[in-house]
Amino acid sequence: MTTPFDALVEEYASWWIDFLGEHSHIGGAEATRWLLQRADLKPGDRMLDAGAFIGASARLAAASGALPVATDLNVDFLNAGRAMPGGESVQWLLASTNRLPFEDAVFASVWCLDSYLAPRELSRVAGPRSTLCLCCEVPTDGRGGVEAFIDEWESYGWRLGAHRAMSIEATQTWRRAEADLVRKRNIYEPRYGKRPYLAQLDLVGNLVASYERGEQGHGLFVFARG
Numbered sequence: 029m030t031t032p033f034d035a036l037v038e039e040y041a042s043w044w045i046d047f048l049g050e051h052s053h054i055g056g057a058e059a060t061r062w063l064l065q066r067a068d069l070k071p072g073d074r075m076l077d078a079g080a081f082i083g084a085s086a087r088l089a090a091a092s093g094a095l096p097v098a099t100d101l102n103v104d105f106l107n108a109g110r111a112m113p114g115g116e117s118v119q120w121l122l123a124s125t126n127r128l129p130f131e132d133a134v135f136a137s138v139w140c141l142d143s144y145l146a147p148r149e150l151s152r153v154a155g156p157r158s159t160l161c162l163c164c165e166v167p168t169d170g171r172g173g174v175e176a177f178i179d180e181w182e183s184y185g186w187r188l189g190a191h192r193a194m195s196i197e198a199t200q201t202w203r204r205a206e207a208d209l210v211r212k213r214n215i216y217e218p219r220y221g222k223r224p225y226l227a228q229l230d231l232v233g234n235l236v237a238s239y240e241r242g243e244q245g246h247g248l249f250v251f252a253r254g
């Protein structure tokens with residue numbers, strides 16, 4: 029039987045669906061669980077999964093009693109998530125993280141995992157006593173490093189509760205992706221087309237090189253306020 033996720037993989041032949049899976053961020057489901065353990069979400073609390081893809085994090089949070097909303101720019105991803113196990117417990121909304129269709133201060137926990145980060149907007153919709161869970165690339169070079177990243181969020185009233193550096197996991201993820209792109213060329217090339225296929229290989233190769241040169245880092249962050 030074809031699952032809604034299989035159907036998406038067929039339709040969206042993009043490397044991040046192939047290589048990251050349903051929990052489409054570095055660290056996968058294990059990273060989601062690490063964040064959930066620290067998000068201080070209680071049954072009935074509202075949670076926002078911004079840039080949710082198929083809302084794997086939102087569906088996991090719903091399973092522990094939270095009331096999640098999953099937003100994304102792509103309606104096909106939201107529809108697939110709605111049809112997956114636990115999808116009925118999540119509210120699905122087409123919206124850009126740049127401009128979220130919510131009143132101020134309505135969420136107990138705001139999540140944005142390997143998606144577009146809009147600090148002002150994500151902070152606006154978070155409640156006065158809330159948490160913020162991020163999985164993202166962070167600068168490690170002359171831009172000021174991870175401290176500058178944390179400073180920016182602190183300027184919106186957040187204080188850091190937990191941080192886990194994920195750069196080794198990120199390097200390994202993209203190394204595996206690079207190896208798969210080479211090994212399964214006969215599968216991927218017809219899907220991507222020759223030039224886009226080579227561009228994907230270059231992109232993943234450049235990501236690996238930047239992590240290995242220490243120009244870029246990746247991390248999980250849990251901030252809190254109130």
Ligand SMILES: C[S@@+](CC[C@H](N)C(=O)[O-])C[C@H]1O[C@@H](n2cnc3c(N)ncnc32)[C@H](O)[C@@H]1O
Nearest residue numbers: 051052053079080081100101124125141143144
């Ligand atoms: C790598 S996936 C991460 C998905 C999800 N957060 C997860 O961890 O499984 C990136 C997602 O961000 C969405 N996205 C990118 N830019 C966005 C934006 N400005 N507003 C809302 N969603 C966005 C994409 O459509 C995609 O579903």
